[in-house]
Amino acid sequence: MNWDAISGVAEIISAVGVIFSLLYVGFQIKKHTVETRRANARATAHDHAAAITVLANDPEIAEIILNGFADLDRFENFTPVERYRFDLATLIWLQAIEQAFADIRQRNYPDDMEDTYRVMVPGVLNTPSGRVWWKQRKAWFSANFQKEVELLLDAPPGESIFAGTSPRPDMPVS
Numbered sequence: 001m002n003w004d005a006i007s008g009v010a011e012i013i014s015a016v017g018v019i020f021s022l023l024y025v026g027f028q029i030k031k032h033t034v035e036t037r038r039a040n041a042r043a044t045a046h047d048h049a050a051a052i053t054v055l056a057n058d059p060e061i062a063e064i065i066l067n068g069f070a071d072l073d074r075f076e077n078f079t080p081v082e083r084y085r086f087d088l089a090t091l092i093w094l095q096a097i098e099q100a101f102a103d104i105r106q107r108n109y110p111d112d113m114e115d116t117y118r119v120m121v122p123g124v125l126n127t128p129s130g131r132v133w134w135k136q137r138k139a140w141f142s143a144n145f146q147k148e149v150e151l152l153l154d155a156p157p158g159e160s161i162f163a164g165t166s167p168r169p170d171m172p173v174s
Helices: 003-057 059-070 072-076 080-105 111-125 130-140 143-154
Strands: none
Touching: 003 059, 003 080, 059 080, 059 130, 080 111, 080 130, 080 143, 111 130, 111 143, 130 143
């Protein structure tokens, strides 16, 4: 065997090695993308659960939220502390969703989970006072999230988290 033949075989082996290396890197990138999406979904679910846990564990704040979304005019009867608590609880909940939407835009969120939030947001903000609150407080959120919420609110009504039995019989829902 001469040196030219040995060189040719070495080049073929090198090319195969490069191809396998590229395939391995591609596999690792895909695996990392999946893990990133899962981690983002878990983090958003955790943030969302934390916001909901506050409502579930504190009857006073739950009543403030229900009253606030049922009739924002009642805020005239709310103390400044009650209005502040309503604003913060709603802000915390929507910030978790805003992060999910940011991850969705960057393709770092599982595709099958984004619909959940696209139903939830109008389900809450299309309550009698939700749109009023959104107009008053939307500046607290990024321009991209504002656009996404506006599109959701302008879409034809669909199912919402309030679909079926309302948490309060006197709270109309869309």
